[in-house]
Amino acid sequence: MSLVQWGLDRLPGSYRDVLLRHQELLKFAAVGAATWFVDTGIVYALKLTVLQDKPLTARAFGVLIATIASYVLNREWSFSARGGRQRHHEAALFFAVSGLAIVVTLIPQAVSLYVFDIRVPRVSAPTQALANFVSGQILGVLLAMVFRFWALRRYVFPKDLREAELEIL
Incomplete structure (x- = not known):
């Protein structure tokens, strides 16, 4: 018995049904949580070492590596019952959607840094770090997650490929 099944068996029926x-969605959220840790770890490893003065560059690298992990996990687990496209076509669509999601992820932090000017020397380094965390790791990732879930279900891993193609036309 899997850990998931064990947990489900202990829930009241109404919660289990939901x-x-x-x-x-729950699998997608679990993949998102795992890749959030990948992204966060990479971003802070880079920001604390070789990219101290380039927080957006560090963010872009973190998002890129987390996106690759996300494709594999979503393809093999979250949306394993969907699809039907050839793998190369599906991967191209996934990375196109994720490319747009990278832009969505960067927008809140870019606004924080360049519109509100929350950056050193105007503010202290801890203030900038906190603003980067909130705007990048929380707001940016949440906005991109909503966008990705919608786009992945609709375009990349459609329930019925023929229905999805008709919707696009």
Whole structure:
């Protein structure tokens, strides 16, 4: 028995039914959580070492590596019951959607740094670090997650490929 099944067996029926109805969203959220840690680890490893003065560059590298992990995990687990496209076409669509999501991820932090000017020397380094964390790691990632879930379900891993193609036309 899997850990997930063990946990589901201990929940009241009404909660279990809701979780089962939304299992794709929950799996997507779990992948998102895992890749958030990948992204965060990479961003801060780079910001504390070789990219101290380039927080957006560090963010872009973190998002890129987390996106690659996200494709593999979403393809093999979250949306494993969907698809039907040839793998190379599906991967191209995934990375196109993720490319747009990278832009979505960067927008809140760019606004924080360049519109509100929350950066050194105007503010202290801890203030900039906190603003970068909130705007990049929380707001940016949440906005991109909503966008990705919608786009992945609709375009990359459609339930029925023929229906999805008709919707696009």
